[in-house]
Amino acid sequence: MKRLIILTLLMGLVFGIPAHQTAFGVGSTKGKVIRLTAKKFAYSPAEITVKKGEPVVLELTSKDSKHGFNLPDFGVRADVKSGSVSRVSFTPDKVGRFTFACDIYCGSGHEDMSGTLVVTE
Secondary structure (H helix, E strand, C coil), X not given: CHHHHHHHHXXXXXXXXXXXXXXXXXXCCCCEEEEEEEECCEEECCEEEEECCCCEEEEEEEXXXXXXXXXXXXXXEEEECECCCEEEEECCCCCEEEEEECCCCCCCCHHHCEEEEEEEC
């Protein structure tokens, strides 16, 4: 397993893929799957509740244009494109309320495009 992790991270460096979008991020199907839709200027659902220590897979789609998804407290980031699904996975390691937001300007109202991840014990 240790060799797989090192190999995956090295491949990410060679091909310019962020660590959270390697085999342990985008495309992973292990964990609670949550579908999240982006559209000007909101996410649906706007609040997601998960449990600390349980793996999560977010399946992100866009109803209109290109958006971003940024959950900085967990180092999670993805482009969200219309007509495709972006998958990111992570395991929440702390309890609380954390903000995720669109980080690609998508028009007037972009600054209000955010949601909340609630992590419980």
